[in-house]
Amino acid sequence: MKLVFLDRKTIGEDIDLSSFEQFGEVVTYDYSTEEEAAIRTKDADVIILNKVPVNEKTIGNAKNLKLVCVTATGTNNLDKIYLDKRGIEWRNVAGYSTEAVAQHTLALVMYLFEHLSYYDNYVKTEKYVNDKQFTHFEMHFNEIYGKTWGIIGLGAIGRRVAEIASCLGANVIYYSTSGKNNNSDYKRVDFDTLLKESDIISIHAPLDDNTMHLINAEALGKMKSSAFLINVGRGPIIVEKDLAEALECGKIAGAGLDVLDIEPMSSDNALRKIKDSNKLIITPHIAWAAVEARQRLMKIIHEQISEFLN
Numbered sequence: 001m002k003l004v005f006l007d008r009k010t011i012g013e014d015i016d017l018s019s020f021e022q023f024g025e026v027v028t029y030d031y032s033t034e035e036e037a038a039i040r041t042k043d044a045d046v047i048i049l050n051k052v053p054v055n056e057k058t059i060g061n062a063k064n065l066k067l068v069c070v071t072a073t074g075t076n077n078l079d080k081i082y083l084d085k086r087g088i089e090w091r092n093v094a095g096y097s098t099e100a101v102a103q104h105t106l107a108l109v110m111y112l113f114e115h116l117s118y119y120d121n122y123v124k125t126e127k128y129v130n131d132k133q134f135t136h137f138e139m140h141f142n143e144i145y146g147k148t149w150g151i152i153g154l155g156a157i158g159r160r161v162a163e164i165a166s167c168l169g170a171n172v173i174y175y176s177t178s179g180k181n182n183n184s185d186y187k188r189v190d191f192d193t194l195l196k197e198s199d200i201i202s203i204h205a206p207l208d209d210n211t212m213h214l215i216n217a218e219a220l221g222k223m224k225s226s227a228f229l230i231n232v233g234r235g236p237i238i239v240e241k242d243l244a245e246a247l248e249c250g251k252i253a254g255a256g257l258d259v260l261d262i263e264p265m266s267s268d269n270a271l272r273k274i275k276d277s278n279k280l281i282i283t284p285h286i287a288w289a290a291v292e293a294r295q296r297l298m299k300i301i302h303e304q305i306s307e308f309l310n
Contacts, residue, residue, distance in 0.1 A: 001025070002064070003046045003305070006032040010050035011071055015294050019302055023309065034058050041065065046305060055079035059088075067091070067308050069301050091304045095156060096296040097288035102160040104287035105202050105232050108256030112228050113200070115139040117277035139278065145169030150189075150198030152214070153205030153233060154181050161202055162186055173197065177210045195222040200230065207234035217242040220251055228254045232287045235260040244270035247279050254279045258287040 001024030005017070008028040020026050023046070032040055032049075037058040041047055044062055048069045052058065054077060059065055068083065068090040075092050083090055111117065118139045122128055128136065149170040151158045162172045162185070172186045175194040182188060191214075194201065201223070205211045215229070215238040223229070229252055231238055240261050246252050260269065263285055274280045 001045050001309075002027065002043055003048065004040055004044040005029065006037055006040060006047060006049040006052045011294050011298060012289070014291065015298055017298065020305070023305060048301060049077075051077060053077045053079075054083070054090075056082050059086075067305065069304060071297055071301060089308065091301070091308075093297055093300045093304075096300060097290070097293040098156045098160050100290035100293040101157045101204075101232050101287040102164060103290070104258060104283070105157075105161050105204075105230055106164055108230050108232075108258070108281060108283070109144075109200055109202070109228065111281055112254040112256050112278070113144065114141045115278050117281075143169075144200070147171070147199035148173060148197050150174065150194040150201045151186075152194070152201065152203045152237075153177055153211075154183055154186070155204060155206075157232070158202075158204035159183070161204060165200075170200070177205045177208075177214070191219075192222060195219055196224070198227060199224065200228050202230040203233040203237055205233045205237065207236055211237045213237070213239050215239065215243070217245070220246040223252050225250060226253050228252070228256070230256045232258045235263065241270040244274060247274055254281075256280075257282045259285055 003020055003023055003026045005026070005028040007030070009030045017026065017028070029036070029040060032052050034053055034057055037052050038061060041059050041062040043064055045064050046067045046069065047065065048071060050071045054068055056079065065088055068078065068088060070078065070090065070092040073092055073094045075090070078090055080090070122136060145168060147170050149165040149172050151162055151172065151174040154162065154174045154176060158174065162174065165172050173189045173194055174183070174186050175189060175191050176182070211234070213236065217239065220242055243255060247255060260282070262269070265272070271280065271282065
């Protein structure tokens, strides 16, 4: 049995993969292009990957291939029709990063809500050294307690964020992008109501026809000028040039993003020009990547392979 991991660096070199050796030979590659994948999968029985496309071009010569394991929830990179035609099974992983993404959501909110960039810079530029008084609160901030936290997408991660927001004393409302999600613990509202009433909006929805470019100039224009927008869902849910304009014009107070339209960030991204960290913080798609989440991810992959072989 031969297992080939096509882009091992996408889950981090700190994650131990030695347990996979019980299945047979394990070959790992840091990254693989489509052309490289076509060569590297030739004699593989199982392939493990994150972002590498899986289609006739990349696995057409993989005569022994029986199972494709995706180290992510999304499977847009799989040609499922071709896999079905070949009788090759596939697996993905869900639920491994709920706690990590919820935690990162809160981190982005706190960073913006309390203007931590400003206050950190105030001290590190030594303005606080021998200051006139013991406190400095030039940039005013508010309590989350009593504010309205709007959630777009009340799946597992959205529900966990709702729990955390409630613990902080926020009034949680949510918008179901599919129209099918109902949760009696929180108030469901229409999209316009969520935009108009929320002090914080966090996005936890998948990318589909209902969410593509959901947050555009019109939507941003309906938000409070004091509101903060957080996106840990999918980048194309927000029209980035519209967000850049809204931030520059003060239509909203700030935004925290962990996902972008194109990843890694493209050179023509409209958000590149915004350097004020009090208005915008962007992290490089790391919300899912807590050590425990990545360990959990590979443990699930290991169990999937074991179950398949048995």
